[in-house]
Amino acid sequence: MVKVLGISGSPRRGATEYSVKEALAAAAGVPGVETRFLSLRGKTIGPCIHCDYCKRNNSLCHTQDDMQGLYEHIVWADAYIIGSPVYGMSFSGQLQTFLNRWRPLHHVYRGLLRNRVGGVIAVGGSRNGGQELTCSAMIHSLMARGMVVVGGGDFDCYSGAYVVSHDKPGDGVKEDLIGMDSVRKLGIRVAQVASWMKQGQEALGLQEAAGSGASKGEVDLVEEEGS
Ligand SMILES: Cc1cc2nc3c(=O)[nH]c(=O)nc-3n(C[C@H](O)[C@H](O)[C@H](O)COP(=O)(O)O)c2cc1C
Incomplete structure (x- = not known):
């Protein structure tokens, strides 16, 4: 199974x-795809304080907060569909904090x-309110981790879904028909490319489907005493 x-x-x-769930529903329609949803709503996630504990100890982050329970979901996945509200023409502070806390994964299992x-x-909230800039910032954040970033592969969804x-709260957003169409295109495209990548890597006999030296099961999620 390919995990999104x-x-x-x-x-x-x-x-x-609502938009991320729509994308996931579309992704789930691609054969062999399994999905999970994770929200940062209600999560207490502190910022990375650049103590380098993870780097010095080849460990996960020693800050004890809700992030500890989220690492396993990140490790589980083959692909990610990441949505953010536009805040000040970029992505939310909550998402920035969350993505910065991915750093230990990179250092534990390069x-x-x-x-x-x-x-x-x-x-x-607005048309042309910074959606492209926000997508661009998120794309570069993912590329910095070596990910392969895709758009919807079609009109209105060149580099992400806007x-x-x-x-309007909740499903009021479904009135944006073009936006919802692009969200679904993006979900399908992420699932398809992830599936092709995985099949290709297996066909070529590449050791690590995810490009890592470690199998996913080997990631140590046990809390450690820290400095
Ligand atoms: C602090 C803050 C900054 C915002 N800045 C922008 C902005 O720059 N451009 C925009 O179009 N909407 C902006 N908005 C509106 C939100 O992006 C919009 O309401 C969005 O739908 C919220 O997503 P949510 O319903 O998933 O929380 C801002 C909202 C907040 C709270």
């Missing part, structure tokens, strides 16, 4: 959560995220 993790970077059950597939969704909510 949808992540909502909004602090509330709103338009971003390359774990390499060649995993990613796609992004930006949900703004959604307009007009600040």
